[in-house]
């Protein structure tokens with residue numbers, strides 16, 4: 001059984017069909033990338049999967065449960081998390097506090113079962129573990145606002161991981177990075193493989209083809225192909241529609 005099954009998802013704005021009968025599955029443990037030209041509907045799809053945006057039609061099944069009608073917090077509690085954007089980082093708070101806040105938000109009242117000091121220690125332990133996963137363990141005490149752009153992207157990942165997702169939705173995690181910063185993020189995402197199932201949207205094709213187990217290609221709101229990177233690279237329709245004949 002797939003971890004995530006997206007069935008005939010639709011979203012229109014007036015006459016514009018932004019997601020148009022999208023079906024795809026994400027298998028447990030895989031890194032599944034969704035690529036497509038600007039305006040293809042990728043961000044809208046992620047918003048529909050995270051629960052930020054209601055679907056006009058179609059179903060989203062997570063594990064064995066139909067979650068189509070659930071709002072975002074209920075989806076997060078079930079382990080379906082979207083990476084938070086840099087804009088949601090609290091710049092005046094420390095890196096650790098940013099992650100600890102996310103741990104607490106996910107856990108709801110569960111930390112109240114601990115005595116206050118033990119609760120805080122448990123919270124910090126989880127936050128430190130998430131920071132170590134993304135290579136920010138030495139920056140825990142630093143103000144989040146003083147991080148470089150690439151480090152802020154790493155912090156976003158740590159915040160998402162702190163919610164202990166089963167499926168992580170990553171929307172352009174490399175945006176605004178290049179060179180060593182981008183390579184670092186690719187390494188971090190690669191290191192999550194096998195531990196967290198990932199649905200990745202990313203414009204950096206080198207990163208996508210290096211990381212993905214499978215790729216779905218979205219064009220004008222429709223999935224025109226799904227397959228392993230080598231299959232996608234050699235798919236004539238994909239080359240015509242998106243990658244270009246010389247890709």
Ligand SMILES: Nc1ncnc2c1ncn2[C@@H]1O[C@H](COP(=O)(O)OP(=O)(O)OP(=O)(O)O)[C@@H](O)[C@H]1O
Pocket residue numbers: 013016018036037038039040041042043044045
């Ligand atoms: N709230 C909205 N109201 C009207 N049109 C919208 C709205 N949100 C998105 N669109 C339109 O839907 C289309 C798809 O947008 P979306 O952001 O999902 O594409 P995308 O594939 O993520 O693009 P990009 O790669 O440029 O981020 C675009 O034409 C966009 O202008």
